[in-house]
Amino acid sequence: MELADVSAHPAGDGRWTLVFTRDLSHPPEKVWDALTEPGRLKEWAPFEPSRDLGEPGEATLVMDGAGTDETVTKADRPHLLEYTWGGDLLRWELEPTETGTRLRLSHTMPGPEWAARNAAGWHVCLDTADLLLAGTPQGRVVGEDALKHDWQDLRDAYTAKLS
Template sequence: MSATFDSGPAGGASVAPAGDRWSLIFVRDLRHPPAAVWAALTDPARLDRWAPFTAARDLSATGETTLTMVDGPDHTELPATVLRADAPVLLEYTWGGDLLRWELAETPEGTRLTLRHHFADRDEAPMYAAGWHLCAAVLARLLDGDPVGVIRGRDAVAHGWEELRAGYARTLAH
């Protein structure tokens, strides 16, 4: 783990109603082409280096799978279904009771990655935003060829998760 890892300040997120649920809209610009970002979003070996879960299979094909939350020694398997996999622009899958929609748009600098995380309880938005913030920062470093190691579960607290959650609580206030 890099001793100089700094995920940056809270920002780039909003919350919107999504029917009877809520949607965290989380946007990051990455300096890599959509194909490289797509591979990081779908390949289990790459997901295991930045995401809060491991994947039982490649996510680039629709169908059932399992995503396993990892928190230190604790592993929680959650059912998932890849609903859409339109490489390299759209990936959508269920994750337990939530829905994750990853949109990739090519930009002159690389890729604009937009995550729409649909969930039930609006009060959880700052927690999700802080978690995805750390994951996105780890993903960016991984894509840059300067990996810091996966940060997930209780390990996130040592990397500013509480401060990020508080920052997002302020910016995402009702």
């Protein structure tokens, strides 16, 4: 299992930011669509949005049947997407590479104890997104299903990497 490049640091407001960087073999426009289009997000993300996230403004993100009102604060296609999620801040940066896209997620969360857990979760989600982008969608992997996709081993490996 190849881990993403990760780091965690204080965010300056008492919270912490996990920086999760992964290369995908798909062009930025295609990755952008997977990050913003509701039909694509529901195939890999831990939530479903009420609307396309490609424009700033209010949106509801539904997870486990419960919705939270969130805000897309920045949307610069296909380079930068930033929005709130349950008190956290997700900032997706897309950089073209020779073979596709370097995706950098900065996930600002309550504290450092969340970093390895969230890294493992995003790892599983982005494995699923990669399959979707390759044209072989398998459907969302969340909750108990994530345990069947090596989430525990990933969490342990990211704990060691972030130590």
